[in-house]
Amino acid sequence: xxxxxxxxxxxxxxxxxxxxxxxxxxxxxxxxxxxxxxxxxxxxxxxxxxxxxxxxxxxxxxxxxxxxxxxxxxxxxxxxxxxxxxxxxxxxxxxxxx
Amino acid sequence: xxxxxxxxxxxxxxxxxxxxxxxxxxxxxxxxxxxxxxxxxxxxxxxxxxxxxxxxxxxxxxxxxxxxxxxxxxxxxxxxxxxxxxxxxxxxxxxxxxxxxxxxxxxxxxxxxxxxxxxxxxxxxxxxxxxxxxxxxxxxxxxxxxxxxxxxxxxxxxxxxxxxxxxxxxxxxxxxxxxxxxxxxxxxxxxxxxxxxxxxxxxxxxxxxxxxxxxxxxxxxxxxxxxxxxxxxxxxxxxxxxxxxxxxxxxxxxxxxxxxxxxxxxxxxxxxxxxxxxxxxxxxxxxxxxxxxxxxxxxxxxxxxxxxxxxxxxxxxxxxxxxxxxxxxxxxxxxxxxxxxxxxxxxxxxxxxxxxxxxxxxxxxxxxxxxxxxxxxxxxxxxxxxxxxxxx
Numbered sequence: 001x002x003x004x005x006x007x008x009x010x011x012x013x014x015x016x017x018x019x020x021x022x023x024x025x026x027x028x029x030x031x032x033x034x035x036x037x038x039x040x041x042x043x044x045x046x047x048x049x050x051x052x053x054x055x056x057x058x059x060x061x062x063x064x065x066x067x068x069x070x071x072x073x074x075x076x077x078x079x080x081x082x083x084x085x086x087x088x089x090x091x092x093x094x095x096x097x098x
Numbered sequence: 099x100x101x102x103x104x105x106x107x108x109x110x111x112x113x114x115x116x117x118x119x120x121x122x123x124x125x126x127x128x129x130x131x132x133x134x135x136x137x138x139x140x141x142x143x144x145x146x147x148x149x150x151x152x153x154x155x156x157x158x159x160x161x162x163x164x165x166x167x168x169x170x171x172x173x174x175x176x177x178x179x180x181x182x183x184x185x186x187x188x189x190x191x192x193x194x195x196x197x198x199x200x201x202x203x204x205x206x207x208x209x210x211x212x213x214x215x216x217x218x219x220x221x222x223x224x225x226x227x228x229x230x231x232x233x234x235x236x237x238x239x240x241x242x243x244x245x246x247x248x249x250x251x252x253x254x255x256x257x258x259x260x261x262x263x264x265x266x267x268x269x270x271x272x273x274x275x276x277x278x279x280x281x282x283x284x285x286x287x288x289x290x291x292x293x294x295x296x297x298x299x300x301x302x303x304x305x306x307x308x309x310x311x312x313x314x315x316x317x318x319x320x321x322x323x324x325x326x327x328x329x330x331x332x333x334x335x336x337x338x339x340x341x342x343x344x345x346x347x348x349x350x351x352x353x354x355x356x357x358x359x360x361x362x363x364x365x366x367x368x369x370x371x372x373x374x375x376x377x378x379x380x381x382x383x384x385x386x387x388x389x390x391x392x393x394x395x396x397x398x399x400x401x402x403x404x405x406x407x408x409x410x411x412x413x414x415x416x417x418x419x420x421x422x423x424x425x426x427x428x429x430x431x432x433x434x435x436x437x438x439x440x441x442x443x444x445x446x447x448x449x450x451x452x453x454x455x456x457x458x459x460x461x462x463x464x465x466x467x468x469x470x471x472x473x474x475x476x477x478x479x480x481x482x483x484x485x486x487x488x489x490x
Contacts, residue, residue, distance in 0.1 A: 007157070008133075009133060009134065009155065009157070009158060010158060013158075013161065013174070042176065042177050043161070043174045043177030045177075045192060045193070046159050046160065046161075046192040046193060047158040047159055047161070047192070048158075050159070051159075051192065051193045051194070051195065052193075052195050052221070057157065057158065057159060059156055059157040060157060060158075093157045093158075094157065096156075
């Protein structure tokens with residue numbers, strides 16, 4: 001199981017807690033984890049990646065294992081620690097007031 | 099015993115205000131979708147418990163919410179763990195994709211950008227939701243960048259009525275500083291094929307075949323801020339209002355000028371008359387008097403607050419031209435709020451109730467057609483929209 005930590009507003013939208021777990025068929029990549037996340041929680045479709053372009057929304061980043069993976073291609077394999085469930089993948093929103 | 103439900107969209111969530119028909123004491127529920135911008139909430143005339151809400155965020159994009167119990171609980175239509183017949187997850191409710199199909203017969207790729215160059219259409223958010231007059235599962239969405247979408251399955255899926263963008267003038271539309279949004283959708287109960295829409299900054303448009311084909315209806319509008327002041331499109335229309343008993347007559351608050359047409363938009367004439375300023379955003383029609391209309395004058399396009407810092411609704415009982423200031427209960431000094439285009443509405447009680455919300459977070463109510471006002475609530479986030487449901 002792959003662990004994903006979502007920002008506050010997406011937790012509320014998907015009606016989940018701080019962290020969710022998803023399973024990925026085949027190789028676990030950043031793209032396939034997001035596919036699995038959206039498949040299990042369809043309310044999240046379009047909120048992390050644009051519906052039409054499938055690009056990461058500009059105010060969100062992907063962090064894992066103390067690294068920013070936001071600019072890596074979607075077919076980049078997850079780090080072993082994330083793929084094995086020892087470390088979570090963090091979806092992080094930009095800091096802003098209000 | 100009648101009652102009123104007021105749907106308030108704000109910069110930081112949605113609120114539902116309820117009162118008995120006296121409209122004196124208000125209960126405030128919310129915020130719903132706290133922390134998100136709620137551009138608009140509107141109930142279905144065919145089923146008042148069916149309410150749609152547009153929830154959006156710079157971080158997470160657009161979400162459509164739907165209530166089937168009068169705003170107590172909400173769901174994202176198609177957003178649950180539902181599977182289609184093919185076993186694929188659903189969850190298309192937030193998907194607004196512009197039509198690029200070949201049958202449109204012309205490219206729908208660009209519109210005019212701020213600098214005069216052409217720019218691709220890019221979906222940003224839903225500004226306005228207009229439920230069908232007869233079917234609680236059908237709802238129209240006016241979006242930024244300007245386009246009209248329709249759902250016939252309760253908000254699960256959305257399809258563009260692309261004849262609007264494709265009728266020929268689209269490349270001449272341009273955004274105002276607030277974006278290029280389709281903000282007004284008017285349906286005609288006596289003529290199901292007729293739809294009016296308005297776009298900032300393009301103008302007003304009409305369809306007579308349920309949204310398949312469209313034409314601009316801006317003759318008579320004059321806008322000094324565009325190269326050709328009488329151009330067929332390019333006008334920054336802020337809002338249009340119609341009384342259901344007289345659907346050929348429309349009233350318009352434009353970016354400067356209050357206008358009126360009596361032939362469904364074929365020709366417009368100015369009815370600003372003796373207003374202290376003819377700049378403003380909302381315009382609304384009395385529920386029982388088709389010639390009684392309301393506007394909220396704003397000082398100018400450069401200073402979005404009331405003239406002389408006095409918040410005043412202006413009422414005309416003659417369909418424009420002659421206006422009276424309505425001041426009782428409204429702040430008459432040091433007031434610097436604005437009232438946005440979708441933030442005024444009327445109920446259908448007698449006497450007619452008039453409601454508006456401000457960028458200062460107040461929602462003012464008049465239970466006597468504007469003669470006097472009081473705040474139903476006064477410390478909400480900046481109000482983006484106000485809609486009213488009159489309940490039996």
